[in-house]
């Protein structure tokens with residue numbers, strides 16, 4: 001694996017991924033360079049959905065290239081040194097992309113990291129925890145209105161207006177999901193909002209309140225340009241106690257789109273490109289009403305390197321220059337003395 005001397009000794013997983021990919025990106029751009037086309041291929045956003053088929057072919061190539069790069073996910077191991085014990089560690093290098101079958105799957109790395117962040121911000125989930133969940137879905141004929149660079153954010157803003165009006169002062173975790181459970185290739189933007197309730201509070205909503213919410217959503221959607229005239233799809237459910245609340249919040253964190261959507265989207269390269277490239281830095285999960293410092297700390301608390309130091313019980317200094325392949329690792333791995341601390345972290349005791 002190619003590395004450069006500018007690698008930091010300690011970096012967040014995202015930086016790690018970007019830096020590792022950087023040489024691959026340059027190669028791709030140069031290889032496809034013919035004047036401005038190459039630059040267009042690098043544009044991070046899909047500007048609209050009415051592009052010529054020639055550009056679609058380029059987008060497909062771009063997506064293929066990303067998929068090609070992440071084929072290396074999990075196959076290389078970076079060295080770390082324990083500050084306390086001087087033990088040598090090996091950390092699996094992974095891509096942490098939703099479209100990776102390993103990282104993006106249910107309970108995979110992306111999902112786990114999001115849930116870990118949520119746990120840090122939400123606080124301990126106990127038998128006395130309770131939350132309600134409001135799901136707002138865009139009517140079929142109006143979904144295309146949210147299919148542009150700002151569309152998913154706009155839908156999140158609409159959902160936030162609703163929770164602010166009907167559940168003022170409460171803590172809310174919001175998640176944008178792009179597809180439904182059954183039709184994996186059909187763009188079906190919806191927002192889940194989990195709302196914190198106190199123990200013993202009524203979680204059922206009256207019919208009057210549900211109707212009020214539905215009318216307000218309809219008004220906001222129409223203001224946005226939606227033309228649907230029927231009853232808007234508003235779903236309310238709730239959870240109590242560790243098991244139910246955890247289940248609800250974990251589901252809310254799942255990557256959507258996920259690898260299954262990617263596979264289903266083969267006939268729709270525009271949509272695939274939109275989520276693989278244009279939405280690559282999009283904040284799918286948003287928090288409202290929680291202390292700012294908790295939200296800020298959560299990125300670090302859920303960072304892989306922080307989690308690994310906890311697992312190891314000591315600070316680890318990572319060496320980005322020292323990366324070995326899976327087969328090289330197998331040659332030095334000694335099952336008698338070496339430990340597997342997790343699927344992605346090893347402690348090597350052998351000399």
Ligand SMILES: [Zn+2]
Nearest residue numbers: 073095100103
């Ligand atoms: Zn991956």
